[in-house]
Amino acid sequence: MASDPVSDGFASVGGHNSATSVPAYLLTLVALTVAFVFAYSRLQKSKREVEVDFPPSLIWPRKGSRFGLTSRHQILHNLDNIDRVFTKSPHILSADVLGLRLGIRVFGARLTKEISEEFLVINRKLTQIIERYFVNDASATASIQAADIPGKVARLLSFSPDSQKQHQWERSAAIKVLSTDSEGQSGAVEADLESLMRDFGACVSIPRLYGQDFLDRNPHLLEDFWKFDNNAFSLLVIGVPTWVPIKSFREALAARTRLHDALEGFYIRLNQYKHGQKVDFDADMRDVSTAAMERNGFLEEHGVPIRARAELELGTFWGLNANMQPMVFWLLLYVYSTSGLVDKLRKEVRPCMTLSTEESSPQIAAFDFSRLSHECPLLKSCLFETFRLVEDPTSLRYVSKPMTVSDGNLEHHFEPGTWLSAPHALLQSDPSIFPEPEKFIPDRFIETDKETGHRVARYGRLKPWGSGSAVCKGRTFAEKEVMGIVACFITLWDMENAEGPWKLPGMIPGTGVKRPQKPIRVILRRRSLE
Numbered sequence: 001m002a003s004d005p006v007s008d009g010f011a012s013v014g015g016h017n018s019a020t021s022v023p024a025y026l027l028t029l030v031a032l033t034v035a036f037v038f039a040y041s042r043l044q045k046s047k048r049e050v051e052v053d054f055p056p057s058l059i060w061p062r063k064g065s066r067f068g069l070t071s072r073h074q075i076l077h078n079l080d081n082i083d084r085v086f087t088k089s090p091h092i093l094s095a096d097v098l099g100l101r102l103g104i105r106v107f108g109a110r111l112t113k114e115i116s117e118e119f120l121v122i123n124r125k126l127t128q129i130i131e132r133y134f135v136n137d138a139s140a141t142a143s144i145q146a147a148d149i150p151g152k153v154a155r156l157l158s159f160s161p162d163s164q165k166q167h168q169w170e171r172s173a174a175i176k177v178l179s180t181d182s183e184g185q186s187g188a189v190e191a192d193l194e195s196l197m198r199d200f201g202a203c204v205s206i207p208r209l210y211g212q213d214f215l216d217r218n219p220h221l222l223e224d225f226w227k228f229d230n231n232a233f234s235l236l237v238i239g240v241p242t243w244v245p246i247k248s249f250r251e252a253l254a255a256r257t258r259l260h261d262a263l264e265g266f267y268i269r270l271n272q273y274k275h276g277q278k279v280d281f282d283a284d285m286r287d288v289s290t291a292a293m294e295r296n297g298f299l300e301e302h303g304v305p306i307r308a309r310a311e312l313e314l315g316t317f318w319g320l321n322a323n324m325q326p327m328v329f330w331l332l333l334y335v336y337s338t339s340g341l342v343d344k345l346r347k348e349v350r351p352c353m354t355l356s357t358e359e360s361s362p363q364i365a366a367f368d369f370s371r372l373s374h375e376c377p378l379l380k381s382c383l384f385e386t387f388r389l390v391e392d393p394t395s396l397r398y399v400s401k402p403m404t405v406s407d408g409n410l411e412h413h414f415e416p417g418t419w420l421s422a423p424h425a426l427l428q429s430d431p432s433i434f435p436e437p438e439k440f441i442p443d444r445f446i447e448t449d450k451e452t453g454h455r456v457a458r459y460g461r462l463k464p465w466g467s468g469s470a471v472c473k474g475r476t477f478a479e480k481e482v483m484g485i486v487a488c489f490i491t492l493w494d495m496e497n498a499e500g501p502w503k504l505p506g507m508i509p510g511t512g513v514k515r516p517q518k519p520i521r522v523i524l525r526r527r528s529l530e
């Protein structure tokens, strides 16, 4: 049965068309995928443990790589040509319908039917603008170079117990200053590593898109963002109505409104700047990215009101931060807790930087991001291995025109109105692809050229960025940011577990990257580079 991707589920509220409800099948869509992923990985696990063949087709009807959850939700698992299938034109297989639905249901955009229709027409162009800026190697390198990661990592800790004197990223990390060195300066600090590094990462990436003023002007932005991500995002995805009286949920929804307000203020100032008007608060907008300027111009041309721009922008703001910042935390945790690894990585990244010991504490005077990407296979392989263990990527598309997919000797036909998902996360724990899948193996992804002996980290079957034409539009920048922060961190900081020998925490589901079951307290000291 075909359905109209826009008008389905739009209720008329308060005398105008507002997008306030979403069809029931969508409410269960992501929940079903999650259930499938969970059940399938449990079955894989039981298969490994007791060596019995227990195919999931006993639970879900299966044909080759196709599993039918419902007639409107089909899963393609472990299909060889998945990238080709998902590269079909957006008119046939659309990521924009999902973008619209998430924009309304999860990110809280209140759109009229007309603006919703317009969004479906312009969203490809909006994501392409992000792609040009964050995936193109030259512009991603230029942007990350301007973020001054080496300087920021050197200033990671203020060593002050006074929150007024701490950096923004220290405030959520429940810092304890532990010791003072002979010059009266504090030498060791205890902190919650996840909070410290995710806020640090956010302070690196947010100004790259929105400019520094946006971050400085909104001191509660990060607290509100993680509140929304942790306590509202998943509930909204599975369709929990916004009136449900769960305290943490209601607080997270209030945080979402404050995020909308902050982004609306940004769009108002950007518009003033664009039109040569006086900018509110005399805010400095000169470092706002060309990507944000272009997107604003394009949205204005297409008649999208400023409030709707801000509400939809929360999706991009989420894409910029939700996966990337927790990855910095997990990669650092794996690197420091794996015996001997940090020393090997320090040696590998050393040629990418020029160190200076002229200041009272060691500094990285110059950093070459291009060398980091091309000459540090072990660090890159560790990043891929961390993706494999902590990320849950899925590609979800809406079938807009009838389509056929080949699968060996089989052919699968899909009708318009079907949702098609590829749960890439399942492959990550498949022992036939990644032997000993539960172990962190630092060089798992390194391949050595037989003739030249050159070592390169390759993704192989891993798909952390999704698949096809709606693959992640921030991937080059994200890889550089995570590797750059970690390379500078291991060079400048020693870290130990505050509770004794390193022990990896249990994991709980996150909104794209898993979360630790309990906070990881660490003790940080500056490294002596003498």
Ligand code: HEM
Binding pocket: 095, 099, 127, 130, 134, 316, 319, 320, 321, 323, 324, 327, 391, 393, 394, 395, 396, 464, 465, 466, 467, 468, 469, 470, 471, 472, 473, 474, 475, 477, 478, 479
């Ligand atoms: C470690 C960091 C990141 C991870 C693991 C990640 C992962 C993903 C995944 C799995 C998808 C879905 C792709 C699909 O449906 O096939 C996606 C989409 C997307 N990501 Fe990322 N992402 C990261 C960072 C970023 C950053 C820094 C940006 C920059 C704004 C970004 C922007 C986007 C956009 C715009 C999309 C939607 C693409 C489209 O509809 O065409 N991501 N990402």
